[in-house]
Amino acid sequence: MNFFLDGFEQAWELISSRDPFLMHLLRITLQVVAISTGAALLLGLPIGLALGLGRFRGRGGLVVLANAGLGLPPVVIGLILALLMFPQAPLGRFDLLFTLKGVYIAQTCLALPVVVALTISAVRELAPGLLDQARAFGAGPFAMARLALREARIGVLAATIAAVGSGLSEVGAIVLVGGNIRGYDQTLATAALESVGAGRYAEGMAIGIILLGLIVVISGLLTWLQYGRVRYQRGWSAS
Amino acid sequence: MSLVALTDVVVRRGRRDVVRGVSMTIDRGETVAVLGPNGAGKSTLLEAVGGVLPIARGSLSVDGRAASVLQTPGLARRSVRANVELALAWWGVPRRQRRARGMEALEQLRAAHLAKRDARSLSGGERRRVHVARGLALRPDLLLLDEPFAGLDPETRAVLCEDTSSALRQEAGGVLVVVHDRAEAWALADRLVVMMDGSIEASGTPGALLAAPQSAQVARFLGYDGELRRGDSSTLTRPAHVLIEPAGDLPATVTRVVPQQDGVRVELELADGVLRAWYPEPGLAPGDRVRVRLVGGVSFPAP
Numbered sequence: 001m002n003f004f005l006d007g008f009e010q011a012w013e014l015i016s017s018r019d020p021f022l023m024h025l026l027r028i029t030l031q032v033v034a035i036s037t038g039a040a041l042l043l044g045l046p047i048g049l050a051l052g053l054g055r056f057r058g059r060g061g062l063v064v065l066a067n068a069g070l071g072l073p074p075v076v077i078g079l080i081l082a083l084l085m086f087p088q089a090p091l092g093r094f095d096l097l098f099t100l101k102g103v104y105i106a107q108t109c110l111a112l113p114v115v116v117a118l119t120i121s122a123v124r125e126l127a128p129g130l131l132d133q134a135r136a137f138g139a140g141p142f143a144m145a146r147l148a149l150r151e152a153r154i155g156v157l158a159a160t161i162a163a164v165g166s167g168l169s170e171v172g173a174i175v176l177v178g179g180n181i182r183g184y185d186q187t188l189a190t191a192a193l194e195s196v197g198a199g200r201y202a203e204g205m206a207i208g209i210i211l212l213g214l215i216v217v218i219s220g221l222l223t224w225l226q227y228g229r230v231r232y233q234r235g236w237s238a239s
Numbered sequence: 240m241s242l243v244a245l246t247d248v249v250v251r252r253g254r255r256d257v258v259r260g261v262s263m264t265i266d267r268g269e270t271v272a273v274l275g276p277n278g279a280g281k282s283t284l285l286e287a288v289g290g291v292l293p294i295a296r297g298s299l300s301v302d303g304r305a306a307s308v309l310q311t312p313g314l315a316r317r318s319v320r321a322n323v324e325l326a327l328a329w330w331g332v333p334r335r336q337r338r339a340r341g342m343e344a345l346e347q348l349r350a351a352h353l354a355k356r357d358a359r360s361l362s363g364g365e366r367r368r369v370h371v372a373r374g375l376a377l378r379p380d381l382l383l384l385d386e387p388f389a390g391l392d393p394e395t396r397a398v399l400c401e402d403t404s405s406a407l408r409q410e411a412g413g414v415l416v417v418v419h420d421r422a423e424a425w426a427l428a429d430r431l432v433v434m435m436d437g438s439i440e441a442s443g444t445p446g447a448l449l450a451a452p453q454s455a456q457v458a459r460f461l462g463y464d465g466e467l468r469r470g471d472s473s474t475l476t477r478p479a480h481v482l483i484e485p486a487g488d489l490p491a492t493v494t495r496v497v498p499q500q501d502g503v504r505v506e507l508e509l510a511d512g513v514l515r516a517w518y519p520e521p522g523l524a525p526g527d528r529v530r531v532r533l534v535g536g537v538s539f540p541a542p
Contacts (some may be wrong), residue, residue, distance in 0.1 A: 129311030136289065136307040137377065139329035147325075151315055 007205025014206055021183070022210065029214070033167035034175070036107035040115045040163050043108075045156070048119025049145050055133065063120055064160040069113020078173030081106050085177065088177070098179035103187075106173040111163035118162060122155020123148050157226040161219055168215050188214065240302060242267045242381055243288060248297035250280070250287045250532045257283040259437035260297070265381070270407050270414040272428030274421065281417040282310070282385055288415060303380025303412070306330070310385045312370035314358035319350070319369050322358050325372045344376030344495040345369070347406040347503040348399075364395035371403055375410070382407075384416040388423060393437040393536035400426050414445065421462060433457050455539045469542055473512075478504070481516035483523075487530035496523050507531060 014022040031098040051063055084090055096102035126148060134144055149156055171189045178185040180194055188211040195204035241264035250258035257280045265271050273281045286292040288299065289307035313320050323341035332340060349481045350368045353361065361369065371387050386397045387403060404426045407414050418424045424431055425445050433441040433448070440460075441453040452458035458475045465476035483505065491514065495506035501518040507529070514531065523529070 111518065127315075129309055130313030132317060133309050133311070133313040133383070134329055136291065136309055137326045137329045137373075138304075140333065143329055206455050 002195055003201045003205050006202035006208055010202055010206035011209040013067045015210065022207075024183060025186060025188050025191050025207070026099030026214070028185060029168065029189070029211075031100075032103055032107055032187055033164055033218075034172065035104045036111050036167050037160065037163045039104070039108040040111035043158065044112050044159070045119055045149065046145070048116045048159075049123060049148055049169075050173060051116065052120040052123035053144075066113055066120060070117050072110060074114060074170055074172035075176065076184070077109055078106055078176030079176040081173065082176045085146055097177065098181065098185070100178070100185045103174050103178040103185050106177040107167050107170055110170060110173055111166055114162045114166060118159035119152070119156060122152035122159070125155065126151050141157070152227055157158065157222055161222045164222065168211065242269075242302050243264060243415070244298075244300050245288070246298045248284075248287065248299055249295045250283050251295045256295070256439055258287065261434075261437075261439055262297075263432060263439060263442065265413040265415055267380075267413055268411060268417065269429050270410075270427055271430045271432060272414065272424040273417045273432045273434055274419075274424045274460075274461065275434035275440075277419075279434045281434050284434070285383050285385050285415060285417050288381075301381055305381040305383055306374055306377045306379035307383040308371060308374035308385065308387060310389055312366045314361075314366060314369065316359060317346070317357070318354065319356050319358055319361070320354040323373050323376050327376055330377045331381075332377075336484060340378075341376050345373045347375060347409070348372040348402050362407055364399060366390055367391060367395075368399055368402075369525075371399075371406075375406055377412075378412065378454055381414045382412060382414045384414065386417055387418055389419065396423075398418075403427065433460060435460070448534065452537060455542070458537055458539075463537070465512070465516075465536075467509060467512035467514065469511060471541050472538045473541045474533075474536045474538045476533065478515050478517040480533055480535040481507070481514045482532045482534060483507075483516055483518050483529050484532060485530055487532035489531045489533070491529055491530050493523050493525050493527040493529060495525060 013019075051059060051066065054177055081102070082097060085094075085102055086092055096105060130151065131144055131148060134147055139147065140196060169189050171193050174187060174192050175181070175193065178190070180186055180190045182191070182194070186194070192204045192207040192211065195201070240386060243265040245264070246260060246262050248261045249256055261284060263271075273284065275281050279415075283292065285307070287294050288301065289305050291307065316326060317424070320341055323345060324337040327340060328334075329460040342351060342354065345354055348368050348371055350365070350372050353365055353369060358366070358369070371384065372381055374384065388399055391399065395495075400423050407427060416427055418427065428445060431443065431445045432439055433450050435456065441448055441457040447462055452461055452463070455473065455475060463475040463477050465478075465481060467474045467476075491507040491508055491509045493505055494508045497504040498521065502517060503521055503523060505516045505518050505523055507514045507516060516531065
């Protein structure tokens with residue numbers, strides 16, 4: 001139990017003293033999450049819409065691929081990306097290995113299938129006939145996409161929450177690509193991993209507690225966005 | 240020039256010709272109802288005119304923009320008014336005009352009181368009402384309605400049909416409406432087109448069609464449910480043509496009696512066929528012998 005108590009104590013100390021090391025970890029973590037989630041949404045929403053609503057050959061296979069992507073092992077993705085980023089490898093000339101940019105790319109690769117797969121299932125649940133009706137009333141592709149995203153916003157926000165969650169707690173790919181460099185591209189999760197690896201359990205616990213708190217706060221905010229404002233739907237009828 | 244002109248239009252679904260050589264026109268301000276049994280190709284014709292399905296052969300011209308009100312009333316998760324305004328936005332109506340035009344259409348269909356309700360809280364009838372109002376709000380040159388009252392209970396159906404009918408009469412554009420029920424066709428249409436098996440079997444004003452159907456098949460479809468064979472011709476009748484009265488010239492036997500709200504529907508067997516009639520008083524029973532007189536009906540050569 002000592003580790004837990006020490007962990008809480010250290011966590012409180014780090015927070016109350018606004019420890020510069022902790023502040024840096026927080027900043028990097030939020031930066032990685034924001035950039036990778038943003039990029040995954042930017043790329044993933046159009047792909048998810050196209051796969052969820054489009055009618056074209058090979059769509060079924062791509063949907064299976066996206067769903068399989070939900071279970072991508074981060075370590076394998078990290079390893080593949082790291083190998084590709086080695087100086088002599090195809091991505092070598094971009095100098096991405098052991099940099100923050102590399103970390104953003106690795107995390108985006110992990111978040112993208114999550115966004116695509118969850119967007120597909122969200123837009124497939126739309127009221128039947130709504131999009132056909134929009135088309136019949138002259139809606140262009142842009143207006144249709146806006147309508148679909150707005151109608152499926154609960155599912156789209158679920159995709160966002162999942163992407164944010166994966167970004168906050170990811171270690172495998174980030175460590176392999178970023179090198180887990182203290183004070184540079186280390187995030188809360190990878191810092192906790194390093195502390196535990198070095199036998200500093202209480203410190204690991206402290207960082208872990210802060211990370212959990214951050215996850216609760218961010219997920220709470222997104223959940224509020226997802227459901228908090230739609231309370232008027234209580235008068236729902238079956239017909 | 241007609242608003243819509245179809246010449247020998249053929250429409251295919253898969254490998255099957257569903258609409259086979261249809262020619263017709265619709266003028267501005269005219270409401271044309273397409274009536275026919277299931278699988279006659281009515282909805283397919285509507286989709287082709289609306290530009291959803293390509294035509295395989297023939298020519299089709301629409302002078303202006305057509306808006307289709309599909310059979311499924313797909314409404315977005317937002318208020319009724321926002322739904323109507325959204326449709327106006329898709330149609331390209333400037334933002335300033337949307338509120339007024341939307342409310343006007345809702346008022347026309349007596350749905351203004353629903354404006355602030357969440358679309359998901361509407362009953363089936365209310366959804367249909369809003370769905371049709373949304374199409375009217377666009378004021379298209381040609382409005383296409385696909386079974387606008389499908390799936391409603393008879394009362395809601397009748398009331399909505401009445402309101403739609405009066406709203407359509409104020410329209411400047413043309414309307415092509417597919418209906419399943421004869422009563423709806425009568426209430427809505429200036430002109431009626433009877434479609435069977437992919438082709439137009441008859442067309443004309445509802446009154447003219449009913450008075451003089453072009454073929455026995457069309458007559459039966461329009462409610463001619465009695466038939467007498469006389470030599471090489473057969474006479475078809477509707478209940479309104481068959482009077483049960485002591486001075487009638489034809490003897491008949493009552494074979495079935497179905498009570499109605501005011502009176503009974505009676506099935507009668509005669510020497511040369513079966514007639515159906517309506518009788519205002521209860522009291523007839525199967526087996527009774529009565530006399531009938533025919534006041535109308537149409538004759539065709541027997542097949």
